[in-house]
Amino acid sequence: MNTLSYGLLALLSVKPRTGYELMQQIQPLWRAKHSQIYPLLAKLEQLGCVRFVQVTQKEKPDKKIYSITETGLAKLRSWLPEQADEPVKRDELLLKAYCLSLAEPRQARHLIAERRALFQNHLAKYNAQLAELKRETGLSDGEPGLRSPYFGNYILIKRAIAGAQLELEWCSWVMHILDEEQGQCAERPEP
Amino acid sequence: MNTLSYGLLALLSVKPRTGYELMQQIQPLWRAKHSQIYPLLAKLEQLGCVRFVQVTQKEKPDKKIYSITETGLAKLRSWLPEQADEPVKRDELLLKAYCLSLAEPRQARHLIAERRALFQNHLAKYNAQLAELKRETGLSDGEPGLRSPYFGNYILIKRAIAGAQLELEWCSWVMHILDEEQGQCAERPEP
């Protein structure tokens, strides 16, 4: 059982989900495609960590709703206190940012603008998730307590929002520098 | 040529480095082991994107100092304006955080404390890098301009510092919540 398998169990420990939902909802924590998740769910089922009920839908494809078993919960609990690996980050934009002085100013601005747009979308999604979580838990202003199964989701959404905001601030800061240098060129064109 | 290959070229566009140095210095942007980097450098050399000079050292193993060629620079420049892929994040701690309500309170605190220690180390390293960059560029207080080859490194270090600080703030915030709930138990033991 690899780390992603434990991640799937982690999501299922809060509430049952389909493979499709797991694929979508695990993204902010652990990037994975559906082609990786479906085979792992089948393995977890063989191991007795999860079970599923097949639901036939009209107007939509059939689906399997997975839930965690006692065996799965035990596996999760024994994995939890183990030391977590360092987070993995691979960010192509940062590689480009490293040699940004090679790019033409408007290319540079375009790259940063794209990143800004991306994280504006992320931020909107995270805010929507926070609103939905408050609906789900029935807490309009307070926060779910440590023992609530939604506690983890709550602290992660708050983290994601702060992270997206920081990303946007960095983009603004870089854009300002780019604009300043650009402005100087416009005011003082080269002789 | 994959993304990591371009990343190596990006680092080499600022100054020549050994494979070992490339392996270390690309980590904050793109996690990779030496076993992945050395073969890529050999390929880049075959493609004419980089060249190296072998340096024999006394008291230390021999090394190859790689530098970028005109061909490599051209490749870099044509890659730069292409749209950057979304960043990849895989963070085991966040998977554990998601089901933190399953952990015993002291296990939970231990997990967060470990993360805090990790990023305290990161923060110290980034601050040291900022100081070294200021030495290298000779700028004691100002920032390298957009056209400086150190501009990219500068904005990335600033970004990394802000990111590490945010991570530490999140850890503190979570720890506070954990401590409060713990405190309540201590004050009001269950009947």
Added chain:
DNA sequence: TGTTCCATGTAATTCGTTACATGATTAA
């Protein structure tokens, strides 16, 4: 009429990690 969403799966390929290999120097 083309794209996105829902929903699941497999196969081929590339990417990334771990392990194997060597070896001297220095700090704890």
Added chain:
DNA sequence: TTAATCATGTAACGAATTACATGGAACA
């Protein structure tokens, strides 16, 4: 004396992406 740093490489394995495959509903 055990580990870490410097320094390079290859081989085996596991993990992750892309492509192949299907199909109806809603939306623009």
